[in-house]
Amino acid sequence: EVQLVESGGGLVQPGGSLRLSCVASEFTFDDYAMSWVRQAPGKGLEWVSGISRDGGLTGYAEFVKGRFTISRDNTKNTLYLQMNSLRSEDTAVYYCAKGSGSYYNPRQATNSDLRGQGTQVTVSS
Numbered sequence: 001e002v003q004l005v006e007s008g009g010g011l012v013q014p015g016g017s018l019r020l021s022c023v024a025s026e027f028t029f030d031d032y033a034m035s036w037v038r039q040a041p042g043k044g045l046e047w048v049s050g051i052s053r054d055g056g057l058t059g060y061a062e063f064v065k066g067r068f069t070i071s072r073d074n075t076k077n078t079l080y081l082q083m084n085s086l087r088s089e090d091t092a093v094y095y096c097a098k099g100s101g102s103y104y105n106p107r108q109a110t111n112s113d114l115r116g117q118g119t120q121v122t123v124s125s
Contacts, residue, residue, distance in 0.1 A: 009119030033099030050104025
């Protein structure tokens with residue numbers, strides 16, 4: 001079955017860190033750019049970060065720049081998001097999303113034809 005499975009979410013205090021993972025199955029992972037998107041309570045999906053198919057190009061939304069790092073290991077079909085200096089406003093369900101080509105596209109990512117089930121990140125004291 002073609003799927004993406006996220007893990008690594010949880011409850012963390014403000015200023016803390018989490019590392020999210022996303023394992024891809026049944027498609028050629030290194031043919032596609034990948035993104036992380038998130039949905040906060042009562043809000044729509046928003047793009048967080050993207051990475052090209054070979055990992056050589058990355059991009060971040062302004063609100064996570066300098067705090068989050070996206071990476072991928074194509075030998076393991078796995079996408080990562082290292083999240084540092086977490087804030088209460090980072091509370092959301094985080095999803096990985098398959099791109100449509102070699103380079104990420106924030107608009108495409110929020111309308112991806114393949115997204116995982118999500119992992120909850122809660123930042124609270």
